[in-house]
Amino acid sequence: MDFSIASILALDGLTNGAVYALLALATVLVFAVTRVIFIPQGEFVAFGALTLALLQAGKVPGTVVFLLALAALAAFGDIVDGVRHRKPARRVAMNVARTLAWPVIASAIAFAVAGKGFPLIVHALLTLALVTPFGSLIYRLAYESLADATVLVLLIVSVGVHFALVGLGLFFFGAEGFRNPSFWEQRFSAGPLTLSGQTLIIFIASVALIVALWLYFERTLQGKALRATAVNRAGARLMGISSSGAGRLAFTMAAFIGALSGLLIGPTTTIFYDSGFLIGLKGFVAAVFAGLSGYPLALVGALAVGLLESFGSYWASAFKEVIVFSSILPVLLWRSLRDPHTEEH
Template sequence: MSPSPASTALDGLTSGAVYALLALATVLLFAVTRVIFIPQGEFVAFGALTLALLQTGKVPGTVWFLLVLAGAAAISDIVNGFRRGQPPARIGMQVVRTLAVPVLVSLVAIWAAPKGFPLVVQALLTLALVTPFGNLIYRLAYESLADASVLVLLIVSVGVHFALVGLGLFFFGAEGFRNPSFWDARFSTGGLTLSGQAIIIFGASLALIVLLYLFFERTLTGKALRATAVNRVGARLMGISSNGAGRLAFTMAAFIGALSGLLIGPTTTIFYDSGFIIGLKGFVAAVFAGLASYPLALVGALAVGLLESFSSFWASSFKEVIVFSSILPVLLWRSLRDPHGEEH
């Protein structure tokens, strides 16, 4: 029996809620750092695969990946410290700050992996493992290029994407995983069936959007990020560190990506390279918003989810083509409505 339009729309809104989180992360990163972060979807894959391996009782490859990145960042701290003539004690303190969280979280994960803790505990451990990736990737790939052009930063993002996909294959393997649902209940109303996992997706997405709103509107740190997004030079003159803002923005993006992976993991099989397509749909939603507006990014993500859902019903072989082609008229409209000169 064919699914009803209401059921198809519900599936689209469920997917759109996840794409909304990725779109918000994309807009956040571009606003604060001017980075079009193509590898946002890799955080999604890392989150889903880390939880899947914890479910099997194995130490996830995320642990070793995190330690490798932390070690590379520590080496960078040492090299940069000696170049600047900093005293050894200060360099040592910076190295300790760089390694403390990744090493501590990795040790906890190695201890906890074979213990078979409940799903919620493993999910929290997954968030703790994947979130530091954002800070480390920004420091290693983007921080020294913070003042480069958007095109240069985009090229770096492409390189980071391919590096993360290749390393993801090495650390996670080619096998795909589908995680268990956080809530197996099902609720039927007329011809519409709502799963417990869908409720969790809507609830988590809504809660995170509200928290982001409160963070940017009510906290000093959030206002500092907004100031950096509006005027980087002016923010620096006011004593706001652009590097600190970039690190925080990437950390938030990694958390959002990992959470998205936990939410979408029970609905589809995730492979090491699945994040690219998922993240790209979030990017399409962000483009609908001009990479500038959080509310429009939310609306664009829901539109992408609905378009994907109805496309898979009417023309499943072409659903990806339809979704990604929808970006073309948006780009054309924005180009005609708001033409830009050369970047300075």
């Protein structure tokens, strides 16, 4: 291997690592706030890429039907909760309207723009509007009533949600794979490296989102409330911070990050209905490097996973996935020996 090949592999690894970093940050965020090891994080990636592909093809994506169905179930849950706790009818109606507003508006826009030849950026923004609400809806329907359950129970629920989303992805998108057009076709040469415009967009978007998350958690009241919930859920409740609201917000942000990752990675590889699992799992490996708690370490771990995958595919392409996922074993062993074992309360 000479320097030029190593440079190309390093660039490819850092590009993939930038996407894995976003997924790792989302995984750490969700676990820190809700204690949920969110295995279906990668499904948001697939939903984002495939929704954009169908919009580009002039079709109304199945995401719209799925979103409306989940919103209807959540609205029905609001009604049942209102009747059970004898809430005022006006308050129940407001909760139902709040639940249905965004999904209905986004779905109506999707029906209006489908097949009208709108530019790629419009379809990309609409994709984010369609996929992002899935986070809050899935949390409400699958996790909110189990918020105080053990991590193991929440993990089992995550496995069930993963299989459900994969099956629904097959139903709504089909078995065919899609590869989206690049957002920027320009290419730049620097010695042996050829840098595409899409690669630059991936780096810029990843850095911008990471900085935005840092500013959000450090400078805003909502961000500080999320951090307080992550540190001490009981204490946050005593201070008037809603753990349910924090969970919904964390899942919404995770869905947005996943959908954005799907838009970024869609032009670089063919995405199938089940492609999100492996992509999300690599983000999870990076999050485990950080102990599911530290954002900077999650970023470093994601870049390491990207580089390991890139160089592993060069030396042993048939075993690149084995190499990546085996790297988690020494990390788990080190953390097991370093950290004391405590029972969960």
